[in-house]
Amino acid sequence: MFARITGIGSFLPGQAVSNDDLARRGIETSDEWITSRTGISFRHLAEDGQTASDLGLEASRRALVAAGLEASDVDLIIVATSTPDFIFPSTACLLQSKLGNHGATAFDVQAVCSGFVYALTIADKFIRSGSHKRALVVGSEVFSRILDWSDRATCVLFGDGAGAVVVEASERPGILSTALHADGAHHGILSVPGSICRGQVTGDPFLRMDGQAVFKFAVRVLAEVGEECCKAAGIPSSDLDWVIPHQANTRILEATARRMKLPMDKVIVTVDRHGNTSAASIPLALDEAVRDQRIQAGQKVLLEGVGGGFTWGAVLFEF
Numbered sequence: 001m002f003a004r005i006t007g008i009g010s011f012l013p014g015q016a017v018s019n020d021d022l023a024r025r026g027i028e029t030s031d032e033w034i035t036s037r038t039g040i041s042f043r044h045l046a047e048d049g050q051t052a053s054d055l056g057l058e059a060s061r062r063a064l065v066a067a068g069l070e071a072s073d074v075d076l077i078i079v080a081t082s083t084p085d086f087i088f089p090s091t092a093c094l095l096q097s098k099l100g101n102h103g104a105t106a107f108d109v110q111a112v113c114s115g116f117v118y119a120l121t122i123a124d125k126f127i128r129s130g131s132h133k134r135a136l137v138v139g140s141e142v143f144s145r146i147l148d149w150s151d152r153a154t155c156v157l158f159g160d161g162a163g164a165v166v167v168e169a170s171e172r173p174g175i176l177s178t179a180l181h182a183d184g185a186h187h188g189i190l191s192v193p194g195s196i197c198r199g200q201v202t203g204d205p206f207l208r209m210d211g212q213a214v215f216k217f218a219v220r221v222l223a224e225v226g227e228e229c230c231k232a233a234g235i236p237s238s239d240l241d242w243v244i245p246h247q248a249n250t251r252i253l254e255a256t257a258r259r260m261k262l263p264m265d266k267v268i269v270t271v272d273r274h275g276n277t278s279a280a281s282i283p284l285a286l287d288e289a290v291r292d293q294r295i296q297a298g299q300k301v302l303l304e305g306v307g308g309g310f311t312w313g314a315v316l317f318e319f
């Protein structure tokens with residue numbers, strides 16, 4: 001029995017916001033600086049009041065239509081997010097309510113930018129165990145809410161959005177291998193080190209990052225975990241048709257492809273138009289590449305995440 005991706009959907013809020021738009025809004029930056037360092041030209045930003053469950057709802061509806069299913073057909077809902085609507089209930093439960101599903105298992109996964117590969121791996125294990133038959137796996141983020149808009153080194157990098165996949169039990173091959181890792185010793189290089197205590201924010205409620213440390217760490221572990229996943233599936237990485245790494249910036253994508261000896265024309269890139277949407281970046285890129293028919297039935301696709309924690313992981317599947 002395999003877990004197979006049968007429907008994909010995504011959603012980006014509002015209009016694309018360009019680098020020049022950010023400069024016009026008073027951030028001391030330039031299109032030249034941002035594009036040359038990161039490859040990012042645009043990002044989408046949620047409206048005030050638009051939450052992770054709202055974005056996830058649109059993406060989920062599209063994924064369910066693509067799979068030919070109703071929300072009531074799903075028996076497992078996993079939402080990967082670091083920007084939940086509330087402390088509790090989980091964004092997965094709020095999404096479940098908006099979808100009109102009653103009774104499915106529903107919970108959130110917190111693995112920052114690796115959240116989607118963590119959530120998809122968990123869904124794979126639930127489905128292959130036989131306990132669940134149809135999962136909705138969602139990555140949804142409103143990172144604009146946790147950015148310090150006076151810190152130009154971080155606020156230009158991120159965007160908001162959501163992506164979702166339906167995963168069903170199938171005798172046809174689907175997910176072939178998965179690998180998940182974490183090392184909390186590196187928690188300090190990317191974090192939002194704040195909390196709520198007795199009605200007050202304690203610590204710092206904004207995203208803080210050591211960009212160069214993150215860069216080096218991300219490239220190393222993305223290449224390693226990609227190779228690990230290929231080995232577990234018994235295929236050389238040269239047999240991959242497509243790689244969809246977490247869309248942090250194009251220099252990380254290029255350096256990872258070089259380490260894995262893969263040409264860039266096998267790497268799906270959306271960071272130029274989406275920015276870094278954390279747990280949403282992989283399903284957003286997957287949806288785009290399936291809808292524009294670059295990814296074809298039967299092809300082998302590697303998804304790779306890396307993010308705060310530090311966490312990292314990969315999922316290799318046949319589409």
Ligand code: ACO
Pocket residue numbers: 028029030033034037038113152153154156157190209210211212214215218246247248249251276278306307308
């Ligand atoms: N516009 C203009 N100038 C800027 C900006 C900006 N937006 N941001 C920083 N600068 C300036 C700095 O002030 C500094 O100026 P100074 O030399 O006068 O002090 C100069 O640019 C260099 O700053 P650095 O922070 O050293 O820039 P660096 O070359 O490291 O590039 C970057 C920063 C792009 C973030 C890089 O470290 C990087 O790509 N890191 C990867 C991290 C990443 O992508 N994280 C995403 C989240 S993590 C994840 O998803 C896994």
